[in-house]
Amino acid sequence: MIYILLFLAACFLSFSNGANDNFKGVATLYGSGTTAFRTAINWATLTTFVGAVAAIFLAETLVKNFSGKGLVPNDLIQNPIFATSIALGAAITVFLATKIGMPISTTHSLVGALVGTGIMAIGADFNFGKLSKAFLIPLIVSPLIAGLLSYLAYLIFRNFRKKLGITRNSCICLEEATVILKETQTNVPIESHRSIQLSKCKKKCDESYNGRIVGISAEKAVNTLHFISAGVVSFARGLNDTPKIVGLLLIINALEIKWGMIAVAITMAIGGMLNARKVGINISKKITPMNSGQGVTSNLVTGLLVTTASVHGLPVSTTHVSVGSIFGIGTITKKSNHTMIKKILMSWVLTLPVAALFSAMVFYILK
Template sequence: MSDEEGLPDRDWPTLDRDLNRLSRLEAAGQHTARPLVGIGLSMVFVALAALAAAVLTGVGAGSLPVIVAAAFGAYMALNIGANDVANNMGPAVGARALSMAGAIAIAAICETAGALLAGGDVVATISKSIIDPASLDGGPETFVFAMLAALLSAAIWVNLATWIGAPVSTTHAVVGGVMGAGVAAAGLAAVNWPTMGSIAASWVISPVLGGVIAAAILAFIKARIIYVDDKIAAARTWVPVLIGLMAAAFAAYLALKGLKHVMHVSMGTALAIGGAAGLVFGAVSVPLVRRQSRGMENRNRSLKMLFRLPLVISAALLSFAHGANDVANAVGPLAAVVHAGSGGGIAAEVAIPLWVMVIGAMGISFGLVFFGPKLIGMVGNQITKLNPMRAYCVALSAAVTVIAASWAGLPVSSTHIAVGGVFGVGFYREWDTARRARQSATARPPAERLAPEERGRRRLVRRSHFLTIIAAWVVTVPAAALLSALCFWALTLVG
């Protein structure tokens, strides 16, 4: 018997196997080519940024540094999107409250909105007063070369960190770049060493504070909701309180970080705004939580559903505040070069042209779309296992830590806080699991107790990622400074 094409029935299995092989080859080819598409589109974006700078500033010998700075700024913005944004969306994706595509879409919209709506009209040209402009003897030309070197070196270092899978502070990369260029241009005396000391202290303060607060919130949730007999009744009491706390923290966080460029907000005003928001959202969430929890089974899986929406909202708010705050890392030195190139000389603060802000906002979004999934997966899945409750603790810790640090006048890194929160949740779970195991060990025969090797294998935080990330944090400033010094010397030779 044969079909309409004249092929015997026995030939169909062979044809199916051949078609399956071709399909697998095609899928493998698409997977291999996908990173190249992102690289190609990124190069197009960098070229378009340089072209926009040429059109808007006029092509000429004096505009060449502005065109180059626009390309470097676009490259830096791409790397910020690829690395930094993972800290906001990673926990939500790891907890499966958001899909990867949903997280990227929300983050791209919120990052762009934060950069354009609250990114500010004025930024400091010397990042965090790292170097003294008066020490640059070469005048505006030396200053321009220093800013170009700082941008390029910071972008290269963040790119390398993304490639090895290490979330690093882009702010620290820019600081290291400015410091390295200042040392290359004017020597060690040009650096504000007390400021550098406070930044070095933040390497320890940020992750430890974020981890401790995240662990404390998780301990509260376990004690008041998870480890009680009637979990649903406890959740109806405490989840609205936690939602109100989240609303209060994020309202104050956005007032301090996201709106500081639009209006002056004191700590007292920010806390008042946060308190009002917490009361309103906490009261509104009471009937919503009761309705959502109706009919739920008395187990932990049910509790996870109650934390998903607050987690998604917190991730979106973190992205908005990040776009408002960290866009200056990409466009601050670029704005300084534009100001100097237009005859304004060296200034402590400069206005950011709209086209410069657009380059920063679009670059962060494109970097997130093209290269963000790698770091989102790292933060969300590969450090420790997250669920909506644990990821909620990380997000809330980020907001509370920034507020506490601002009140105390401590310099902190949002990247270090968020990743430190993930580590804090993981290490607390290890400690809590070991504690509960010790409590039940007395009831077990000695033969059934776990060997030390088996306990080590069951660790809840992957030590390899922990050591890689810590090492990347420690070397970010010196590595960016060394790269910046090399870039500055190369630019002076070419120029």
């Protein structure tokens, strides 16, 4: 019975992960107006699923790390109550964050759940040294690196674009205003006329690129590259997140890792298709406005960092890296929404203790 509960808990975590995380890979596609929401989420679902399947061959180290190996004694890892508590604690945390539209990290939630359950189970014998070295440092450093790299990459790509003679079209807005002249003593209107004046645009202008790259329209080339780069990020996310959840299923001896990966991939895809809109809009539209070229830069940095981390077994958060990359772009354009950034940072700070609390409560109840 407990093994069935563990499998269901892992599926619940996968569903919540897909709802909160799937759209992050394609956030720049929707945010820049390159594609509609439904096209973006369909592309994210497909490429995330492919990344999840690829994890069977490329991400064995992450599976072992998130089983709790090295953090707690091996006999505790073999206890299904331990793994179930971690899965449920993390799942509840991510699910609640999704409902309020906050893009938090499933990785961070899992780490918090590992800590809460581990401390509840063995107290001071929990390996805090490995926790800091193998988990916390990559989680803290990765968004800072992402922000810096996207900042530098955008400067380089912008200068390269200008040297190629590719210009960018934007827009200004004109509006008609009625001017009324009044007699000063009686305040009676004596004349009125209409004028045209510049104003702040009330709607977002679609920016485009002029010029050609190796014989191809610059606008078409940038949009195509943007679409591909978003797929790379979603692939990297599936590659990075799937083994973290599958690590909790290792104790079900009857379930091979590859089938666990496929089960996680399917429920992750379903979660993204059904419940990603609120988080998707917040991360796409409310951190900073951007165009296709800026979106490509952000995606390339995110995809590079997350894929590299996955292959080397480093538990970075796609959420942290993606938001850090987007914020790096906003730092250059000076259009970042600092209020939204503060809310996201606060949700990140709360993720670990909230997940630790939920998982500790679940472990206590099941025990």
